[in-house]
Amino acid sequence: MLDIVFDGSFMPHGHCLLWRADLLFLTLVGDGLTVIAYSLIPIALIYIVKKRIDLKFNRVFLLFAGFIAFCGLSHAMGLVNIWHGYYFIAGLIKFTTGIISILTAIFLWKIMPQILAIPSQLELQKQNKELLLAKEQLKESNQSLEEKVKQRTATLEKLASTDPLTQVCNRRVLLEKLNDEHDRAIRYHRNLSILMLDIDDFKSINDSYGHDEGDKVIVAFAQTLQKNCRALDYVGRYGGEEFIVVMPETNIDEASQLANRIIESVSEISDNNIVSFSCSIGAASLKKDGSLSELIKHADELMYQAKAEGKNRVVS
Numbered sequence: 001m002l003d004i005v006f007d008g009s010f011m012p013h014g015h016c017l018l019w020r021a022d023l024l025f026l027t028l029v030g031d032g033l034t035v036i037a038y039s040l041i042p043i044a045l046i047y048i049v050k051k052r053i054d055l056k057f058n059r060v061f062l063l064f065a066g067f068i069a070f071c072g073l074s075h076a077m078g079l080v081n082i083w084h085g086y087y088f089i090a091g092l093i094k095f096t097t098g099i100i101s102i103l104t105a106i107f108l109w110k111i112m113p114q115i116l117a118i119p120s121q122l123e124l125q126k127q128n129k130e131l132l133l134a135k136e137q138l139k140e141s142n143q144s145l146e147e148k149v150k151q152r153t154a155t156l157e158k159l160a161s162t163d164p165l166t167q168v169c170n171r172r173v174l175l176e177k178l179n180d181e182h183d184r185a186i187r188y189h190r191n192l193s194i195l196m197l198d199i200d201d202f203k204s205i206n207d208s209y210g211h212d213e214g215d216k217v218i219v220a221f222a223q224t225l226q227k228n229c230r231a232l233d234y235v236g237r238y239g240g241e242e243f244i245v246v247m248p249e250t251n252i253d254e255a256s257q258l259a260n261r262i263i264e265s266v267s268e269i270s271d272n273n274i275v276s277f278s279c280s281i282g283a284a285s286l287k288k289d290g291s292l293s294e295l296i297k298h299a300d301e302l303m304y305q306a307k308a309e310g311k312n313r314v315v316s
């Protein structure tokens with residue numbers, strides 16, 4: 001069998017080159033370099049396919065790798081044939097190279113529409129730009145939405161915590177804050193005083209001047225309370241015409257002073273639009289380990305004592 005393949009009747013290619021050194025050199029170096037390159041290119045293609053399994057048309061890379069590898073083999077056989085006439089093997093290699101080349105060409109044409117459908121780099125850059133723009137717009141609208149939600153939340157929080165007539169804290173928030181202040185005062189052994197305030201003879205104001213006029217009096221009273229409070233104090237509407245002023249870090253003497261200042265301020269309200277009125281105040285301070293309900297009850301009792309003693313006064 002080997003004899004048929006290599007029967008010695010073939011003439012080595014070297015004779016064609018006349019064994020000339022320059023021709024041999026050109027053929028050897030040219031084919032040698034081609035063989036090296038055609039061995040490295042398939043390795044590179046297989047490496048790409050292995051690393052980028054996401055790439056479409058992977059198979060075409062493998063066909064190219066085979067096609068180039070066989071081209072390399074053909075050139076290698078060309079070199080061998082200079083000395084030994086293995087033309088049968090060379091023919092087989094050329095035949096295989098031809099088959100693979102045809103397969104590659106057919107496959108390439110088959111997938112041509114899909115290759116052409118791949119967006120160009122320019123198109124991708126354009127799409128990328130559009131995406132970035134859309135992302136920016138989305139970010140902006142997100143920000144403005146967040147801003148709106150923040151504003152709406154703040155408005156809702158204000159509505160939920162504010163008395164609609166007087167704009168001071170409503171009863172719920174007043175008691176929550178008072179509870180916090182009470183806990184803090186007990187834990188850190190700090191002073192805490194409150195004023196319980198009630199407008200005197202408010203029913204007769206309503207009866208004589210009407211409900212709207214009564215509302216104006218309540219609003220003016222709340223404003224007067226706020227004006228007289230310090231930054232740390234706060235005012236809340238406890239009931240109809242009843243208010244509480246909370247005074248953290250304040251002892252009973254300081255609380256009484258503020259209460260008397262309020263009595264004076266109320267007597268000075270001489271707005272033509274508002275009927276004159278007065279108020280009674282109970283001023284109480286937190287006792288050592290006293291409960292919040294005891295503090296409120298005590299201030300309430302003192303306020304009623306002020307009413308009983310003739311109104312328009314402070315009892316502490």
Ligand SMILES: Nc1nc2c(ncn2[C@@H]2O[C@H](COP(=O)(O)OP(=O)(O)OP(=O)(O)O)[C@@H](O)[C@H]2O)c(=O)[nH]1
Binds near residue numbers: 202203204215239240
């Ligand atoms: N205009 C108005 N009146 C209110 C409001 N809330 C409660 N009132 C009225 O306030 C009046 C409170 O009257 P009373 O509790 O009898 O007390 P008073 O007339 O102030 O008498 P003293 O407390 O003894 O000084 C009632 O007539 C309630 O209807 C309000 O928001 N607006």
